[in-house]
Amino acid sequence: MSITPATALAALPEGLRDDVVESFNHIVRNYREHRWEPAELNGGKLCEAVFTAITGHIDGQYAERSTKPRNMLSACQALEHKTGASRAVRIQIPRMLIALYEIRNNRGVGHAGGDVNPNLMDATAVLYMSKWLLAELIRVLHDLTTEQASRLVEGLIEREVPHIWTDGSKKRVLKSKITWKQKALLLLLSESEAISEQELFRWSEHSNASRFRREVLRPAHKEKLIEFDEIESTVQLLPPGIAQAEDLVNSI
Template identity: 30%
Template sequence: MALTVADLESEFSAAGVPAPVAKELFDAFKEMKRRFAVHDLRPNVVEGGRFSEAAFRVLQWLTTGQHTPIGTTLPKVPTLLGTLASSGHASDSVRLHIPKSLAVIYDIRNKRDAAHLADGIDPNVQDSSLVVATSSWVLAEFVRLLCASDPDEAHAVINALVERDIPVIQEINGFPVILKKVAASERALLLTYWSPVPVPFLTLRDWMPKASRQNLRRTLATLESKHLVHVDRDDRVHLTLVGEQHVAQCGLLKPA
């Protein structure tokens, strides 16, 4: 099965990260990426602050086994930086690199004042791009420190993540269930659209009904001839820009 964001969140909890903190971290990250994808830049910076607060709580837990409860105000950033830097048993990434990266996000949020716009400076593409890139790096570092998943695959999930609203698909225990009757080709398109990363052929086959599995190669060949998907040399199925537009505009995303 292809690695998902839900898998990464579960691995954080399995590693001991308090479940509410792990959920807040991933929820904030998903919301940030979603807003950035639709060019909603001001809330994206605000969500960067939310992500940083969750990430600082992860760092507190990593260094002390305790954390500031969600809903309770964190110590000031300079205090957090000093406390984490003095945690002699932790790695440089936990003590120094991640905290300083989070401080950059705080500076953009507070000194640009994305929350209040007191100085009249609107957040822009450069600010938001920096926030997203920095947050992605921080999350990838946490994955490296806490998770057993392949780092390259996890990095691809993090970078590709755009939380899409797909009411026709319900994820049940990591398995995508399509909630209406569709043809095999439409099902393949929907599932590829739903996945945040290219889907390995064997994974896509597992997601298909048994009756559609035997002819999946033929189904994909037909879709590829219409430029809707591309199957690469590693047998991963990519949805093309033409395919994305087709799925979004032809009514496939609407529930029954």
């Protein structure tokens, strides 16, 4: 059975799975909104959730919710002695947890008196360490490649995009006086996976499907903003498209 973002963490109890995904999405959302301190603070919550998950993986029994060890450094170092487990869960993931937890606790985020105030550089480190941790957790749970696990992590990101309204079944762009390409990018930014060409066309409220394909989708594909699969009729944002869409969100 193929692994999807929805099933990537299915091995974890629901409460623990929610702790992992929600803390990760808080980091992503706050980073996107340039809220450095909340982004860094949620790094600590993710550490606790991932620590609980890998401890359960090693012991063969998961806790229902994440718990905070009395001393994160000592608890992570103790995992190195669990010789029956893989190096990833004994050493590599715990050492990354220590680094991430250090930013949360001793860089002016969790407590007063740190060396620096919350900032873009530290928040960026938190974001990418968090993505790495989640990808490694998924890789270990499913014996995947790093590339496969990384793609699943991107699929877990909740994209709450300003100017996009939804009732759960359809979406609308609320901002007027932007181009059709910009509308398409905003709509795609609100999705974590590929969607059908027909769905994107309906959501955009363009009047002509052939022109939408010819004048919006194909040029955006050529610019490497989207991956437009004309055989499967699916559309997905590429990294340059994500960057352009996020710039658009911040400018309108």
